Amino acid sequence: MIRRNNKVMLLLLSLLIGGIGWIAQVETAQAASSAIPIDVKARSYILLDKNSGRVLVEKGASKRYAPASLTKIMTEYIVLDRIKQGKLSWDDIVRVSKNAERIDEAQVYLKAGEKRSIRELFTAMAVYSANDAAVALAEHVAGSETKFVALMNQQAKKLGLTSSHFTNCTGLPKRSYPDYPDVQGKHVMSAGDVARLTRQILLDHEEVLPIVSHSRYVFRQGETGERMLLNWNRMLPGFAYAYKGLDGFKTGYTREAGYNFAGSAKQKGFRLVSVVMGTRSKSARFVETKKLLDYGFSRYQQVEMIHRHQVVTNHPNAPIKDGESLSVPAISKEKLTLPIIPEEKRKYRIQVTFREKLQAPINKGTVVGKAKILYDGKGIPAVKSIDLIAGKSVEKASWWRLLFRSLFGED
Numbered sequence: 001m002i003r004r005n006n007k008v009m010l011l012l013l014s015l016l017i018g019g020i021g022w023i024a025q026v027e028t029a030q031a032a033s034s035a036i037p038i039d040v041k042a043r044s045y046i047l048l049d050k051n052s053g054r055v056l057v058e059k060g061a062s063k064r065y066a067p068a069s070l071t072k073i074m075t076e077y078i079v080l081d082r083i084k085q086g087k088l089s090w091d092d093i094v095r096v097s098k099n100a101e102r103i104d105e106a107q108v109y110l111k112a113g114e115k116r117s118i119r120e121l122f123t124a125m126a127v128y129s130a131n132d133a134a135v136a137l138a139e140h141v142a143g144s145e146t147k148f149v150a151l152m153n154q155q156a157k158k159l160g161l162t163s164s165h166f167t168n169c170t171g172l173p174k175r176s177y178p179d180y181p182d183v184q185g186k187h188v189m190s191a192g193d194v195a196r197l198t199r200q201i202l203l204d205h206e207e208v209l210p211i212v213s214h215s216r217y218v219f220r221q222g223e224t225g226e227r228m229l230l231n232w233n234r235m236l237p238g239f240a241y242a243y244k245g246l247d248g249f250k251t252g253y254t255r256e257a258g259y260n261f262a263g264s265a266k267q268k269g270f271r272l273v274s275v276v277m278g279t280r281s282k283s284a285r286f287v288e289t290k291k292l293l294d295y296g297f298s299r300y301q302q303v304e305m306i307h308r309h310q311v312v313t314n315h316p317n318a319p320i321k322d323g324e325s326l327s328v329p330a331i332s333k334e335k336l337t338l339p340i341i342p343e344e345k346r347k348y349r350i351q352v353t354f355r356e357k358l359q360a361p362i363n364k365g366t367v368v369g370k371a372k373i374l375y376d377g378k379g380i381p382a383v384k385s386i387d388l389i390a391g392k393s394v395e396k397a398s399w400w401r402l403l404f405r406s407l408f409g410e411d
Contacts, residue, residue, distance in 0.1 A: 038295045040288045043258065043278025044191040047292045049300075049339045050199050050264070050271040053382035056296050056339065061192035064163050065277050068252030069106075069129045070194050070260050071171030071187070073201060074152050074164075079122060079137055080205040081155075088141070090119040099145075100136040104176040107132040108219050108227055120219065126208070127217045128229035129251065131170045138169040145169055146181040156193075159200055163190035173254055191275040198249050198262045198273050213247040215239065234286055235263060241286035243293060249273075251285070261285040265293050270302035270339060300339035305373050306350065306386055308335040315352035318368040318388070322360045322396055329391035330354070330368050336386050338373060347376050352388065360396040365389050 037057065044060035055061075082088040098112040108124045110116070110132040121137050124130040138148035145168060152166040167183040174180050201208055215236050219227045232251040235243045246265035253259050258278035265272055274292040279285040306312070310332045317327035330352070340348065354369035362368070369388040373380060 037299075038291050040276065040291050041279065041284065042276040042288050045274070045276045045288070045292060046191045046195045047272060047274045047296050048195050048199065048382070049296075049302075050202055050273050051302075052336070052338050053196070053199060053384075054338060054380055055192075055382060056272070056300060057292070058192065061195070061275075062163055062190050064186075064188035064190050066171075066173075066187065066254060066257035067189035067194060067277070068171045068254040068257035068260050070189060070250055070252040070262055070275075070277075071166065071169065072125055072129060072134055072252075073194065073197050073250050073262065074155065074166065075134050075138065075148075075169045076122070076126060076208060077197065077201045077205070078148070078151055078155060079118070079141060080201070080208060082141060083118075084205065088118060090117065090122075092118045092140075094118060094121055094136050094140040096132075096136050097139055099179060100132050100139060102178040103132045103135050103170070103172070105131050105172055106232075108229070109225065110136060123211055123214065123217050124219050124229060126212045126250075127214050127231045128219075129232055130229075131172055131176075134170045144181075146183060149181050149183045156197075159197065161189075161193040161197060164188065164193045164197075171252055171254065171257075173256060191277050194260075194262050194275045194277070195273050198264060198275070202248075202264060202271070202273070209247055212249055233261075233263075234282075235289065241283070241290070243286075243290060246293070253282075259285040261289055263289045263293065265297075267297045268302065270337070272296045296339070299341055301342055302337050303340050303345075304335055304337045305340075305348065306332050306336040306371055308332060309391075310335075311391070312350055312352055312371050312388065315350075315354075315371075318354045318358060318390070320358040320360050320362055320368075320394060324360070324395050324397045328358075328362055328368065328394045330388040331391045332371060333367070333387040333389045336371075336373065336383075338380075338383065344375075349374050349377075354388075360394050362390050362394045364391065364393045 044063050046058040046061040047056045093115050096110045096114040101110055101112045106129045108130045121133040124133040138145045142148035148169055149166050156164045165185050165188055167187040168181050215231050215238050217229045234241045235246045245267040248264040249262045251261050260277045263274045274289050276285050276288045279288050318330040319327050351372045351374050367387045368390050370385040372385040
């Protein structure tokens with residue numbers, strides 16, 4: 001009888017354990033399916049908010065792959081930076097070298113000795129992905145493509161693009177170069193780095209948008225060798241895959257890379273940046289990009305989580321030592337907007353940290369702390385903290401007032 005009861009107990013226990021295991025498997029499967037809410041057919045991809053840098057969805061975004069012509073976003077960034085610094089002008093004339101003339105693949109058939117403005121070459125590179133134009137610009141900026149690539153890698157390090165390494169300014173494989181730049185290593189970027197670089201160029205050089213948004217551009221207009229260049233970005237207005245609000249940014253293709261695309265679109269008052277790497281066809285990169293952008297704009301709303309000069313709820317005052325008052329109103333130095341899913345609004349809160357040992361006198365506008373947005377109790381990667389500043393000046397208390405406090409503990 002005891003043995004039978006033991007067998008029954010073992011049977012029930014095994015069923016219970018099996019049931020728990022089955023439930024765990026179901027829950028794991030559900031978690032896995034909900035972790036990535038859309039089915040994007042790409043080797044890697046990412047979608048982020050341009051304003052805050054918040055990543056809305058990604059897969060394999062830190063993995064390194066051949067970027068193809070997405071490389072040229074960095075080439076564009078460096079040229080734009082030099083113009084902003086006054087080291088170059090849009091109207092500067094570039095003399096084309098024999099080396100630039102010999103570059104293969106997408107090109108505007110520059111000839112050695114030909115003279116073109118930076119504006120012409122930049123537009124040909126941005127719109128048509130002209131490799132000869134990119135090399136001509138690189139040589140003009142740095143003296144050689146090899147030296148320009150050194151600038152690219154320095155800039156990547158400065159921007160925190162830890163999954164990127166450049167060996168040329170075009171993204172072409174070695175077989176397309178008659179004389180490859182003298183740079184060691186493998187030419188790679190991650191989808192995450194491409195997105196962050198695209199976001200940065202939009203933040204630092206918004207003047208690039210009217211250029212990259214050209215559906216077409218006439219090179220050598222009115223001259224011998226005039227060429228009509230169609231933008232490879234077929235999500236721009238007038239093309240088959242046109243997408244509302246999309247006005248950039250860059251396509252790329254090589255055999256090794258597959259079909260890549262970095263896109264940027266603005267709807268509902270906010271801008272998203274998307275990247276797909278390693279899709280299977282010219283059209284697939286736009287189809288998969290649409291999935292990402294549709295997801296972002298349909299699910300998320302831009303919300304001003306912290307208003308400029310706002311007193312943060314529950315943390316109105318920063319404690320100070322030896323002041324006429326014992327605290328100072330702490331207000332936000334700037335606003336912070338964030339894309340959120342409306343149903344999840346209750347999962348967000350503001351965390352405030354005040355500077356230790358704040359000592360009077362305190363001037364109005366002095367940084368007294370930080371405010372940070374938390375989601376489910378955790379910080380949100382890439383979303384910066386906001387400085388909290390003193391809302392008014394607080395003078396140091398008189399010696400007799402400080403003495404009174406030390407004796408009686410209050411004013």
